[in-house]
Amino acid sequence: MSGIADRDTAPRGRTMIRAAVLDRPGVPTRIEELELDPPGEGEVRVRMLASGVCHSDLHVRDGEWERAGPIVLGHEGAGLVEELGAGVAERHPELRPGTLVALAWLTPCGRCRACLAGDPWLCSASPSYTHRMPNGRAALHRPGVPGEGGDVLTYSAIGTFADRQNVPAVAAIPVDPATPPEVAALIGCCVTTGVGAMTKTADLRPGARVVVIGLGGVGLSCVIGAALANAATIVAVDRIPAKLELARALGATATVLAGDDDTTTLEAIRDLTDGGPDVCAEAIGLPRTIELAIASLPTGGTALLVGMTPFGVRASFEAFPFVDGGRRIVGSNYGSAIPAVDFPRYAALHLAGRLPAERLITRRIGLDELENAFAAMRRGEGVRSVIGFDAGR
Ligand SMILES: NC(=O)c1ccc[n+]([C@@H]2O[C@H](COP(=O)([O-])OP(=O)(O)OC[C@H]3O[C@@H](n4cnc5c(N)ncnc54)[C@H](O)[C@@H]3O)[C@@H](O)[C@H]2O)c1
Numbered sequence: 001m002s003g004i005a006d007r008d009t010a011p012r013g014r015t016m017i018r019a020a021v022l023d024r025p026g027v028p029t030r031i032e033e034l035e036l037d038p039p040g041e042g043e044v045r046v047r048m049l050a051s052g053v054c055h056s057d058l059h060v061r062d063g064e065w066e067r068a069g070p071i072v073l074g075h076e077g078a079g080l081v082e083e084l085g086a087g088v089a090e091r092h093p094e095l096r097p098g099t100l101v102a103l104a105w106l107t108p109c110g111r112c113r114a115c116l117a118g119d120p121w122l123c124s125a126s127p128s129y130t131h132r133m134p135n136g137r138a139a140l141h142r143p144g145v146p147g148e149g150g151d152v153l154t155y156s157a158i159g160t161f162a163d164r165q166n167v168p169a170v171a172a173i174p175v176d177p178a179t180p181p182e183v184a185a186l187i188g189c190c191v192t193t194g195v196g197a198m199t200k201t202a203d204l205r206p207g208a209r210v211v212v213i214g215l216g217g218v219g220l221s222c223v224i225g226a227a228l229a230n231a232a233t234i235v236a237v238d239r240i241p242a243k244l245e246l247a248r249a250l251g252a253t254a255t256v257l258a259g260d261d262d263t264t265t266l267e268a269i270r271d272l273t274d275g276g277p278d279v280c281a282e283a284i285g286l287p288r289t290i291e292l293a294i295a296s297l298p299t300g301g302t303a304l305l306v307g308m309t310p311f312g313v314r315a316s317f318e319a320f321p322f323v324d325g326g327r328r329i330v331g332s333n334y335g336s337a338i339p340a341v342d343f344p345r346y347a348a349l350h351l352a353g354r355l356p357a358e359r360l361i362t363r364r365i366g367l368d369e370l371e372n373a374f375a376a377m378r379r380g381e382g383v384r385s386v387i388g389f390d391a392g393r
C-alpha cells in the first residue's frame with residue numbers, strides 16, 4: 001500500500017505516518033504506523049527530511065530521564081512545512097507550504113518571567129516540557145485504539161523520529177533554503193547547544209583558553225564555537241582517539257586522550273592551558289567529568305556545564321578555593337538560544353563555510369536503524385547518526 005493510499009484511508013482527515021515510538025523507558029523503540037491529526041490552531045504539519053540522534057534521546061530511551069510513554073522521540077530535526085493550521089498564515093507569514101524549517105525543541109510560552117526577560121531558553125511554562133501541542137492535546141494516535149488510551153506524545157512537542165509531524169508554529173524556524181537539511185537538523189540541537197554555549201552563554205573573548213571535555217555532537221560544536229570566537233587555545237578531551245582527530249580538524253589546538261586516571265588528565269589540561277582554562281566546558285553529563293572541569297579552573301575560571309546527567313545525580317567540589325579564587329559554575333541550556341534569531345545565523349555561518357556542521361555526521365541511516373545508532377552512541381562510536389526520510393512518502 002502506498003503512502004498516499006495510507007493517508008487516504010486514515011479517519012477524520014488524519015494522515016498516516018511512520019514513527020519510532022518508545023512505549024516506556026528502558027525498552028527498545030519500535031517503528032509504528034500512527035494517525036496524525038490535521039494541524040490545529042497555531043500548529044504546522046512538517047514533512048521531516050532529516051533528524052539527528054542526540055544523547056538526550058538516549059537518556060530518555062534508557063530511562064535515565066523518566067518520561068511518560070508512549071512517546072515519539074527525536075528533537076533534532078528539519079523538514080518542509082506541508083500544511084498550516086488555523087491562524088498561522090496571519091501570525092507567521094514567514095511559514096508557507098514548502099518552507100525549509102529547523103525545529104526548536106524549546107517553544108517559549110512568551111508569558112513567564114524568563115520569556116518576558118528575554119531569556120526564552122529558560123522558559124518555565126513551555127509546552128515542549130509536556131510533549132503535547134500548545135493546547136494540551138496529543139496530535140498522534142494509535143490506529144484502532146479509541147480515546148486517550150491511543151494517544152502518543154511527541155518529545156519536546158516536535159518528535160522528529162517521524163516522517164511527518166505537527167509542531168507548534170513558533171518551533172518551526174525558517175532557514176536559508178540552500179542549507180542542507182541534515183545541517184538544518186543539527187542546528188535544531190547540537191550545533192545551537194555547543195556553539196551557543198561558547199559564544200552566547202560563556203560569551204568568550206578573543207584569545208581565551210578553552211577546554212572541552214567530551215566530543216560528541218555537542219562537545220564538537222563547542223569546539224566549533226570556541227574557534228568561531230577566536231579562542232587562542234582549545235584543548236579537546238575524550239576517551240576515543242578518532243574524536244580527538246576530528247576535534248583538531250574543527251579547530252582544537254591540542255588534545256588529551258582521557259584514560260582511567262583523572263589526575264593524569266587534569267595535569268595534561270593544566271599543562272596545555274598554562275595553569276588552567278578561562279572556560280572548561282563539560283559536554284558529557286558525568287559527575288566525574290563535571291568534577292574534573294571544576295578542578296581544572298584557575299583563579300577566575302568558569303566551569304560551563306553543558307552535558308546533562310541522569311535525574312537526581314550530584315557532583316561535589318572543594319568549596320574554599322572555589323570561593324577564594326572567584327571561580328564560577330555556569331549551566332548552559334540550549335546554548336542560550338533565541339531560535340528565530342540564532343538558527344538563521346548558524347545556517348548563514350555554515351553556508352559561508354565557517355561552521356562545518358556536516359563534519360559531525362558520521363552515519364546516515366533509515367528510521368528503522370535507530371536502535372543501532374543508540375547502541376553505537378553508548379559505545380562512544382561515531383559522532384552524529386542522521387536519519388534521512390524518504391522524500392516521496
Ligand atoms: N545543555 C543542553 O541544552 C544540551 C542539549 C543537548 C544535549 N545535551 C547533553 O549533552 C551531552 C552530550 O550529548 P552528545 O549528543 O554530544 O553525546 P555523545 O554521547 O555523542 O558524546 C559524549 C562524548 O563523551 C565522551 N566520553 C564519555 N565518557 C567520557 C570520559 N569519562 N572522559 C572523556 N570523554 C568521555 C564519549 O566518547 C563521547 O564522545 C548529553 O548529556 C546530552 O543530554 C545538553
Ligand SMILES: [Zn+2]
Nearest residue numbers: 054056189190
Ligand atoms: Zn539534543
Ligand SMILES: [Zn+2]
Nearest residue numbers: 109112115123
Ligand atoms: Zn516562558
